[in-house]
Amino acid sequence: MMSLRRAVRPLTGALHSLAPAAGARTAGARRTLALARPTEDADSVQFPREGPGLDYALNWSLCGDGVVPSKLAYRITKVQTADQLLGGPPTAPAGAGAAAAVVDDDDAFDDAFDEAATALEAADALYVAEGDAPGTRTPCRVISGDLGLAATAMAHCLERMPLRAPTELPVTLYAAPSCADYAGAVVEDARLKIVLCGAQATAASVKASLAAAPGMLEAATAPVEEVDEAA
Numbered sequence: 001m002m003s004l005r006r007a008v009r010p011l012t013g014a015l016h017s018l019a020p021a022a023g024a025r026t027a028g029a030r031r032t033l034a035l036a037r038p039t040e041d042a043d044s045v046q047f048p049r050e051g052p053g054l055d056y057a058l059n060w061s062l063c064g065d066g067v068v069p070s071k072l073a074y075r076i077t078k079v080q081t082a083d084q085l086l087g088g089p090p091t092a093p094a095g096a097g098a099a100a101a102v103v104d105d106d107d108a109f110d111d112a113f114d115e116a117a118t119a120l121e122a123a124d125a126l127y128v129a130e131g132d133a134p135g136t137r138t139p140c141r142v143i144s145g146d147l148g149l150a151a152t153a154m155a156h157c158l159e160r161m162p163l164r165a166p167t168e169l170p171v172t173l174y175a176a177p178s179c180a181d182y183a184g185a186v187v188e189d190a191r192l193k194i195v196l197c198g199a200q201a202t203a204a205s206v207k208a209s210l211a212a213a214p215g216m217l218e219a220a221t222a223p224v225e226e227v228d229e230a231a
């Protein structure tokens with residue numbers, strides 16, 4: 001069976017230009033985007049007004065990341081937002097975590113990714129922290145159903161980046177503590193995807209993985225030097 005990660009890749013660019021028709025359904029769709037129902041009368045259709053937890057652009061960008069929001073989704077781009085959502089300062093990561101490494105076993109990664117995506121979609125809310133990897137201008141996104149993890153990622157693992165509209169970023173980290181233990185990463189189409197599940201989904205491992213992300217991305221996308229066999 002083709003994994004969701006592979007299935008959504010050709011559609012990523014198209015998602016931002018599509019708007020679902022009222023009442024429309026996609027036959028055979030594995031997951032559906034659950035938004036508040038629009039109200040309609042004979043002359044018009046009114047979609048729910050955007051507000052905290054309901055951002056259509058964010059939801060569509062998450063679809064491009066392979067995670068379809070089923071409830072609320074909050075975007076965290078500054079420490080103040082993390083503090084407000086959490087009700088206080090986020091806790092700093094304890095100890096030194098292990099960074100996820102790029103893996104060769106695509107099947108194992110796909111299985112872990114699909115399990116993480118399913119768990120995230122079932123969460124009461126998604127928390128999406130965005131910022132630059134420390135000391136770089138490499139934009140990163142952390143997706144988790146755990147507010148504490150996402151808030152800590154924003155406050156202690158990422159640096160504030162220039163504000164931009166929600167979109168898929170070069171580095172995306174999926175943190176799903178409720179899933180079976182797994183840590184791994186792959187690079188596809190010049191984008192790094194990191195999955196941390198179970199006991200591996202700790203604040204310390206999130207911090208270590210984000211710090212290592214620019215190097216992993218650069219190593220995987222560096223041009224390969226051709227060897228002149230005739231020389």
